[in-house]
Amino acid sequence: xxxxxxxxxxxxxxxxxxxxxxxxxxxxxxxxxxxxxxxxxxxxxxxxxxxxxxxxxxxxxxxxxxxxxxxxxxxxxxxxxxxxxxxxxxxxxxxxxxxxxxxxxxxxxxxxxxxxxxxxxxxxxxxxxxxxxxxxxxxxxxxxxxxxxxxxxxxxxxxxxxxxxxxxxxxxxxxxxxxxxxxxxxxxxxxxxxxxxxxxxxxxxxxxxxxxxxxxxxxxxxxxxxxxxxxxxxxxxxxxxxxxxxxxxxxxxxxxxxxxxxxxxxxxxxxxxxxxxxxxxxxxxxxxxxxxxxxxxxxxxxxxxxxxxxxxxxxxxxxxxxxxxxxxxxxxxxxxxxxxxxxxxxxxxxxxxxxxxxxxxxxxxxxxxxxxxxxxxxxxxxxxxxxxxxxxxxxxxxxxxxxxxxxxxxxxxxxxxxxxxxxxxxxxxxxxxxxxxxxxxxxxxxxxxxxx
Numbered sequence: 001x002x003x004x005x006x007x008x009x010x011x012x013x014x015x016x017x018x019x020x021x022x023x024x025x026x027x028x029x030x031x032x033x034x035x036x037x038x039x040x041x042x043x044x045x046x047x048x049x050x051x052x053x054x055x056x057x058x059x060x061x062x063x064x065x066x067x068x069x070x071x072x073x074x075x076x077x078x079x080x081x082x083x084x085x086x087x088x089x090x091x092x093x094x095x096x097x098x099x100x101x102x103x104x105x106x107x108x109x110x111x112x113x114x115x116x117x118x119x120x121x122x123x124x125x126x127x128x129x130x131x132x133x134x135x136x137x138x139x140x141x142x143x144x145x146x147x148x149x150x151x152x153x154x155x156x157x158x159x160x161x162x163x164x165x166x167x168x169x170x171x172x173x174x175x176x177x178x179x180x181x182x183x184x185x186x187x188x189x190x191x192x193x194x195x196x197x198x199x200x201x202x203x204x205x206x207x208x209x210x211x212x213x214x215x216x217x218x219x220x221x222x223x224x225x226x227x228x229x230x231x232x233x234x235x236x237x238x239x240x241x242x243x244x245x246x247x248x249x250x251x252x253x254x255x256x257x258x259x260x261x262x263x264x265x266x267x268x269x270x271x272x273x274x275x276x277x278x279x280x281x282x283x284x285x286x287x288x289x290x291x292x293x294x295x296x297x298x299x300x301x302x303x304x305x306x307x308x309x310x311x312x313x314x315x316x317x318x319x320x321x322x323x324x325x326x327x328x329x330x331x332x333x334x335x336x337x338x339x340x341x342x343x344x345x346x347x348x349x350x351x352x353x354x355x356x357x358x359x360x361x362x363x364x365x366x367x368x369x370x371x372x373x374x375x376x377x378x379x380x381x382x383x384x385x386x387x388x389x390x391x392x393x394x395x396x397x398x399x400x401x402x403x404x405x406x407x408x409x410x411x412x413x414x415x416x417x418x419x420x421x422x423x424x425x426x427x428x429x430x431x432x433x434x435x436x437x438x439x440x441x442x443x444x445x446x447x448x449x450x451x452x
Contacts, residue, residue, distance in 0.1 A: 030090050031118045035061065035097075037083045052077050053101075055109060060100040061085060065092050078104075093117045099127055108132050108219035111163040132220035136161040136169055140228025141214040149206035149237035154230070155198040159216035167195035172223065174213045175201065179229065182213045206270065209233040236270075239327035243268040243276055247335025248321040256313030256344035262305045266323035266331065274302040279330065281320045282308065286336065289320045313377070316340040343377075346433030350375040350383055354441025355427040363419035363450035369411045373429035373437065381408040386436060388426045389414065393442065396426045419450035 037052060037059075057078045063071040068090040077083050089095060094115050101110035112129040138159035145153045154173065158166045172188035192199050204210060211231045217223045245266035252260045261280065265273045280297040281289035299306050311317060318338045324330045352373035359367045368387065372380045387403035388396035405412050417423060424444045430436045 030088050031120055033063075033087045033089050033118070035083075035085045035087070052080055052083065053110075055103050056101045057104045058102045059083070060098075060102070061087070062098040062100070063087060063089055063095060064098075065090070065095040067092055068095075089118055091118045091120060097125065097127065099129065101129065106219075107221050108164060108168075130163070132163045132218065133222060134162050135222035135224040136164065136216040136218050138216035138224050138226060140226040141212055141230050144210075144212055144230040144232035146232050146235050147200070149235045150204050151200055151202045152204060152210055152212075152232050152234060153198060153200050154212055154214060156214055158195070158197050159224070161216075161218045161222075164218035164220070168219050170194050170217050171196060171199065172215045172217060173199055173201065174215070176211045177208065179211050179231065181211065182229075184213075184215075184225075188215075204234050206234050207236045239268075239270040239325060239329060241269050242329040242331045243271070243323040243325050245323035245331045245333055247333040248319055248337045251317075251319055251337040251339035253339045253341050254307075256342045257311050258307055258309045259311060259317055259319075259339045259341060260305060260307050261319055261321060261337065263321055265302070265304050268323075268325045268329075270327065271325035275326050277301050277324050278303060278306070279322045279324055280306060280308065281322070283318045284315060286318050286338070288318065289336075291320075291322075291332075295322075311341050313341050314343045346375075346377040346431060346435060348376050348431075349435035349437040350378070350429040350431050352429035352437045352439055354439040355425055355443045358423075358425055358443040358445035360445045360447050361413075363448040364417045365413055365415045366417060366423055366425075366445045366447060367411060367413050368425055368427060368443070370427055372408070372410050375429075375431045375435075377433065378431035382432055383407065384430050385409060385412065386428045386430055387412055387414065388428070390424045391421060393424050393444070394440075395424065396442075398426075398428075401428075417447050419447050422446040 058074055058076050060072065060074045071087055071089060073085065075083060075085060095118050096113065096115055098113040099111070100108055103109050109132055110129040111132055112127040114125045114127045116125045136159035139157055141154055141156045143155045147153050159169050160166060161169060171192040173190035173192065174182035174184060175189040176182045190199060190201060209231055211229055213227060213229050215223055215226060243266040246264055248261055248263045250262040254260055263278070266276050267273060268276060278299040279295035280299070281291060282296040283289045297306060297308060316338055318336055320334060320336050322330050322333060350373035353371055355368055355370045357369045361367055373383050374380055375383060384407050385405040386401035387405070388398055389402045390396045403412060403414060422444055424442055426440060426442050428437050428439060
């Protein structure tokens with residue numbers, strides 16, 4: 001602590017008291033008090049001289065005491081060499097005289113006080129003005145409490161100062177998203193009102209940890225340098241908003257059993273794109289998706305495509321894709337895309353049991369019959385049958401059929417035969433891809449005798 005050096009070591013404020021007939025119009029219950037600053041004062045043989053410093057812009061005089069109403073006066077002294085102020089003060093013990101000096105910014109730069117008992121008897125009191133250079137005493141921030149997804153509330157015990165009242169101390173709040181990352185050389189992130197013991201930090205990001213340090217500053221601008229740090233994470237908000245999603249953009253058949261879907265990633269007010277999943281609804285009729293049931297497929301988080309497999313070949317499928325965030329909110333788009341699975345190369349012949357019967361109906365005709373073949377691709381109604389004929393058992397030439405039925409036939413009338421002749425038949429099935437089964441089931445019949 002140092003004393004102000006005006007001209008002398010101290011500034012003398014002369015408080016002259018009189019009771020009637022003296023200075024001013026005192027009454028038996030009060031005293032007119034005159035305060036002189038910056039004048040040559042002679043008291044008890046001592047001469048003191050003082051000058052108001054150029055840095056002082058205004059002064060506040062505050063007089064208080066038991067049983068009296070406080071007296072306050074603010075005086076502009078900028079450019080003045082001397083000030084004289086008179087006050088009417090109630091008589092009584094321990095009247096507290098305080099003088100506050102402020103600069104152009106309103107910062108308290110000097111302070112002094114003294115006590116005197118006013119009884120109507122002239123007296124003088126010296127007030128030594130002290131430079132305000134000592135920072136507040138402050139223990140730092142105490143708590144940090146998340147109040148919402150965007151707010152953290154800080155609290156602390158009020159600082160004290162040798163001159164500035166606690167109600168006039170302001171607090172500087174420094175913030176970082178990393179421990180110890182506060183920049184005390186820059187402007188604070190937030191500044192409280194004077195006398196605050198808490199502060200609500202708003203505008204923060206959800207689900208994020210913040211680190212805080214709080215420092216106290218007095219009216220003179222003296223700032224203490226504690227590094228006490230507290231931290232807290234903002235809350236994860238209740239999310240009721242579905243993602244924003246444009247729906248599926250493409251459906252491409254890549255085989256007879258697979259269709260690949262694609263889309264542009266959805267966005268959400270809370271969930272990151274990498275955590276959004278997609279629900280795929282499928283139907284074989286346009287608009288036939290059932291959104292009230294479970295989806296047909298669910299993607300991994302963050303996917304922007306999906307391969308739908310296990311489908312039937314040569315079949316058209318219709319798809320709707322919807323986005324779901326981490327809170328379970330699902331968008332309700334109805335954008336539909338479709339594709340038809342490919343017709344795969346068919347290398348499998350029909351399944352066929354061969355001819356069942358051969359019946360001679362005339363001297364020139366034998367009728368054949370069989371049970372319809374089946375195929376993995378070709379419908380039974382599209383299967384044709386190849387008929388091989390011989391007049392000796394096992395003598396059929398399978399390189400070239402003798403007859404070919406219409407598609408879907410299960411009988412055939414072989415005509416133009418010779419009478420009284422035994423014929424041997426093998427019937428084979430052929431699908432639309434040209435695959436022919438290889439059965440060797442043989443049936444035979446003898447044409448009837450003809451008298452011609």
